[in-house]
Amino acid sequence: MAPTIAPVPKDLKKRFQTPRQEMPAQDPIARGKNFQEVTLGLEAEAAKLEAYRCIYCKEPECVQGCPVGIDIPGFLHEVEKGNFAEALGILKSTNLLPAICGRVCPQEEQCESLCKTGKSKGNRPVAIGRVERFLADWERAGGIAKPVEVAPPTGKKVAVVGSGPAGLACAADLAKLGHKVIVFEAFHKPGGVLVYGIPEFRLPKAIVAKEIANLEKMGVDIVCDFAVGLTATIEDLQKAFDAIFVATGAGLPYFMDLPGENLGGIYSANEYLTRVNLMGAFDPEHNDTPVVRGKNVVVVGGGNVAMDAARTALRLGAEKVRLVYRRSHDEMPAREEEIEHAEEEGIDFTLLTTPVRYLGDDKGRVVAVECRKMELGEPGPDGRRKPVEVAGSEHQFPADVVVVSIGNGPNPLVPRTTPGLETKKGKIVARDGSGRTSMKGVFAGGDIVLGAATVILAMGAGRQAAASIHEYLQTGTW
Amino acid sequence: SFELLEKRELAPKVNLYKVRAPQVARARKAGQFVIIRVCEGSERIPLTIADADPVAGTVTLVVQEVGSTTARMAQVKVGERFADLLGPLGAPTHVAKIGTVVCVGGGIGIAPVHPIAQALKAAGNRVIGVLAARNTGLLFFRDEMRKACDEVRVWTDDGSEGKKGLATDAIKEIQAEVGQIAEVVAIGPVPMMKFVSKLTKELGIKTQVSLNPVMVDGTGMCGGCRVSVDGKSKFVCVDGPEFDGHQVDFDELSRRQAIYKEDERRAMERLVKEVR
Ligand SMILES: Cc1cc2nc3c(=O)[nH]c(=O)nc-3n(C[C@H](O)[C@H](O)[C@H](O)COP(=O)(O)OP(=O)(O)OC[C@H]3O[C@@H](n4cnc5c(N)ncnc54)[C@H](O)[C@@H]3O)c2cc1C
Ligand SMILES: Cc1cc2nc3c(=O)[nH]c(=O)nc-3n(C[C@H](O)[C@H](O)[C@H](O)COP(=O)(O)OP(=O)(O)OC[C@H]3O[C@@H](n4cnc5c(N)ncnc54)[C@H](O)[C@@H]3O)c2cc1C
Numbered sequence: 001m002a003p004t005i006a007p008v009p010k011d012l013k014k015r016f017q018t019p020r021q022e023m024p025a026q027d028p029i030a031r032g033k034n035f036q037e038v039t040l041g042l043e044a045e046a047a048k049l050e051a052y053r054c055i056y057c058k059e060p061e062c063v064q065g066c067p068v069g070i071d072i073p074g075f076l077h078e079v080e081k082g083n084f085a086e087a088l089g090i091l092k093s094t095n096l097l098p099a100i101c102g103r104v105c106p107q108e109e110q111c112e113s114l115c116k117t118g119k120s121k122g123n124r125p126v127a128i129g130r131v132e133r134f135l136a137d138w139e140r141a142g143g144i145a146k147p148v149e150v151a152p153p154t155g156k157k158v159a160v161v162g163s164g165p166a167g168l169a170c171a172a173d174l175a176k177l178g179h180k181v182i183v184f185e186a187f188h189k190p191g192g193v194l195v196y197g198i199p200e201f202r203l204p205k206a207i208v209a210k211e212i213a214n215l216e217k218m219g220v221d222i223v224c225d226f227a228v229g230l231t232a233t234i235e236d237l238q239k240a241f242d243a244i245f246v247a248t249g250a251g252l253p254y255f256m257d258l259p260g261e262n263l264g265g266i267y268s269a270n271e272y273l274t275r276v277n278l279m280g281a282f283d284p285e286h287n288d289t290p291v292v293r294g295k296n297v298v299v300v301g302g303g304n305v306a307m308d309a310a311r312t313a314l315r316l317g318a319e320k321v322r323l324v325y326r327r328s329h330d331e332m333p334a335r336e337e338e339i340e341h342a343e344e345e346g347i348d349f350t351l352l353t354t355p356v357r358y359l360g361d362d363k364g365r366v367v368a369v370e371c372r373k374m375e376l377g378e379p380g381p382d383g384r385r386k387p388v389e390v391a392g393s394e395h396q397f398p399a400d401v402v403v404v405s406i407g408n409g410p411n412p413l414v415p416r417t418t419p420g421l422e423t424k425k426g427k428i429v430a431r432d433g434s435g436r437t438s439m440k441g442v443f444a445g446g447d448i449v450l451g452a453a454t455v456i457l458a459m460g461a462g463r464q465a466a467a468s469i470h471e472y473l474q475t476g477t478w
Numbered sequence: 479s480f481e482l483l484e485k486r487e488l489a490p491k492v493n494l495y496k497v498r499a500p501q502v503a504r505a506r507k508a509g510q511f512v513i514i515r516v517c518e519g520s521e522r523i524p525l526t527i528a529d530a531d532p533v534a535g536t537v538t539l540v541v542q543e544v545g546s547t548t549a550r551m552a553q554v555k556v557g558e559r560f561a562d563l564l565g566p567l568g569a570p571t572h573v574a575k576i577g578t579v580v581c582v583g584g585g586i587g588i589a590p591v592h593p594i595a596q597a598l599k600a601a602g603n604r605v606i607g608v609l610a611a612r613n614t615g616l617l618f619f620r621d622e623m624r625k626a627c628d629e630v631r632v633w634t635d636d637g638s639e640g641k642k643g644l645a646t647d648a649i650k651e652i653q654a655e656v657g658q659i660a661e662v663v664a665i666g667p668v669p670m671m672k673f674v675s676k677l678t679k680e681l682g683i684k685t686q687v688s689l690n691p692v693m694v695d696g697t698g699m700c701g702g703c704r705v706s707v708d709g710k711s712k713f714v715c716v717d718g719p720e721f722d723g724h725q726v727d728f729d730e731l732s733r734r735q736a737i738y739k740e741d742e743r744r745a746m747e748r749l750v751k752e753v754r
């Protein structure tokens with residue numbers, strides 16, 4: 001959507017002097033003991049003030065920074081005037097999941113990184129994500145829920161495989177266009193990483209549940225406990241559906257193949273977070289799934305997943321949580337806000353350090369991690385300086401739980417069971433922009449195509465695929 | 479779906495469950511399993527598909543009550559539903575015509591070895607079944623196994639039924655009689671699979687075991703089910719559950735199975751309180 005050009009404001013100075021509205025948050029000590037959401041959201045007045053910090057650039061770079069190109073000045077202009085319903089309309093025409101993206105987008109690298117206000121001297125960018133979240137929360141709190149219009153049935157059926165942000169976004173758009181959509185999910189609950197990975201204290205599950213309920217209201221059927229490739233193959237689905245969208249995510253946990261990595265108490269982040277979030281191990285009064293609650297927890301990695309694991313460990317009662325990362329602070333891929341929150345909560349950042357082996361007791365449980373120090377060497381092909389181990393720098397930390405959070409690969413279930421599907425390094429090959437794969441009628445998008453990426457990119461891919469599926473269903477051309 | 483259609487006690491604390499799951503019944507092959515969630519709040523537990531009827535759309539599970547979730551399962555009545563059932567999971571058994579095959583089921587392992595015996599026999603092998611348990615009370619599926627195999631032998635630790643001795647004694651006896659065993663399939667408690675594998679390694683008989691580590695998703699996304707096979711980490715739910723017994727690190731598997739002993743005891747205590 002082309003960005004709205006609002007009149008260039010005459011009160012630039014006043015706008016620039018308005019301070020960035022701080023996000024109210026739970027007290028760091030209190031929140032380290034509960035699983036409730038850490039940030040509390042802006043009040044309406046604060047949201048309006050924040051929107052007022054926008055200077056409505058003629059060529060708004062923020063929009064270039066948003067992977068789905070939201071009309072940011074457009075919705076900020078309406079917020080500034082207090083027209084929340086209008087603002088929401090603009091936002092939702094591009095972003096189907098604003099309550100989620102407003103919370104989890106790495107804004108500082110995307111929309112906000114290019115914001116003109118943020119480039120003016122001594123100033124910080126407009127907190128676009130916070131305003132986005134405000135609008136979505138305002139709607140959920142009863143603002144207005146404009147009913148979604150659904151086109152008359154087309155008689156076409158589409159299978160969506162995987163119920164993460166890519167699958168949900170694709171399903172929503174296709175349902176609006178009148179197609180019958182069935183979403184297949186292997187887990188017993190839909191939502192993908194949004195429910196099994198990202199913790200409650202960062203993304204309340206009620207928000208995801210609401211989005212899913214909305215989908216169901218639009219006529220989308222969600223079939224859980226159905227693993228495509230096992231319960232039925234893509235080929236089987238092709239017989240019953242006119243098109244298929246594969247959005248199975250990046251659910252293959254990487255380990256480092258270190259000695260002792262199979263000791264008890266050593267988890268992949270996927271397992272640790274799934275036990276706690278999806279299976280509810282944080283609340284043993286109501287859930288049977290156990291998780292080892294360590295006193296000394298070591299988390300390996302520096303991304304969002306590592307921050308989530310570390311902060312989860314803290315909330316499960318750990319006395320000391322140490323995050324071990326092989327590069328320095330500046331290279332950590334996690335969202336800035338998560339790093340700050342983790343630091344405030346007392347997570348120990350042990351940087352330029354890498355584990356080399358794990359030591360166990362006679363019962364096969366981990367008791368310590370042996371690490372080596374790292375130095376940053378020459379920049380690698382990606383421009384980041386490559387860490388190199390410092391010989392003879394071995395040292396140990398006590399650990400009764402270790403969470404390996406070094407990344408995930410593409411989920412192999414569908415590629416392995418679909419011989420006709422072209423893949424590259426395990427990822428499904430999909431044509432840029434359309435999601436078309438090497439198999440007629442089969443589309444793919446999200447982490448299974450991009451590798452572990454972001455919610456907004458997955459959602460964008462789902463929407464793009466929906467558009468090309470719609471085109472394919474109408475024209476039949478591949 | 480997932481309605482419990484039939485339930486039968488096969489032995490003390492061992493029940494047979496016939497559950498409606500048409501898709502799974504159609505797709506499943508020998509050696510595969512399902513993951514069940516009994517009710518809200520309950521764990522996901524893996525259970526082998528002991529039998530299936532693709533026409534009736536049912537799968538049969540044989541489950542030993544060993545802790546809170548299997549005990550919860552035992553409380554489900556015919557006509558009620560399980561919250562979730564996902565499958566068929568795992569790689570199917572590799573079935574080929576190779577000659578004389580010995581299928582050993584130790585205790586509850588008799589249930590998972592049953593469909594494998596069926597498939598091996600259907601492929602034209604001579605299948606000798608061995609049912610082994612501590613005592614006669616723990617044995618079941620005698621008739622089913624007789625139907626699935628060419629011949630069945632029963633061994634108990636205490637001699638209360640069949641011959642007195644261990645699964646390893648049964649294999650030694652068969653080896654002495656038939657000369658060449660092409661393959662042994664052994665499923666049961668870890669120590670049993672460990673000692674069978676040790677013996678067959680000495681005897682030079684190829685051996686398949688089916689591993690039962692603690693699982694969560696069952697689809698390869700958590701890595702909780704990893705075991706060391708030939709020094710490499712494998713995810714049992716997708717790479718297995720069957721592996722070459724001569725390459726499995728059984729001691730590591732036993733230790734990983736025991737990670738949650740304390741929590742499991744507490745979960746059981748809570749269940750007992752709930753029921754009272
Ligand atoms: C702990 C964690 C924290 C993160 N934090 C952030 C963050 O702060 N900001 C951000 O932007 N991104 C974050 N990400 C990344 C983001 O969550 C992902 O990029 C996004 O969820 C990808 O969406 P998707 O729809 O492609 O796949 P997923 O969300 O992975 O969903 C895929 C779904 O498909 C299901 N599935 C897989 N195989 C099958 C099959 N064969 N049959 C049926 N169903 C199947 C899976 O069970 C899953 O539910 C985080 C990721 C993790 C793990
Ligand atoms: C592939 C596979 C197939 C299986 N097939 C059968 C079968 O056909 N019949 C049968 O009776 N049992 C089978 N099991 C074992 C069964 O899953 C466990 O007995 C059950 O999970 C125990 O749960 P519980 O809460 O009742 O007992 P708990 O008291 O919680 O645990 C008892 C023991 O069971 C094991 N266990 C616990 N939780 C899990 C879990 N989530 N996943 C796997 N093992 C666990 C542990 O070794 C534990 O020490 C199978 C296991 C696997 C991995």
Ligand code: SF4
Nearest residue numbers: 066101105110111129
């Ligand atoms: S979706 Fe994400 S990147 Fe786009 S405007 Fe919103 S917060 Fe920024």
Ligand code: SF4
Nearest residue numbers: 054055057062115116
């Ligand atoms: S770049 Fe910043 S100031 Fe300019 S339109 Fe975007 S949000 Fe407003």
Ligand code: FES
Nearest residue numbers: 696698700701715
């Ligand atoms: S049970 Fe999670 S990977 Fe096997």
Ligand SMILES: [Mg+2]
Nearest residue numbers: 545546547742
């Ligand atoms: Mg249990």
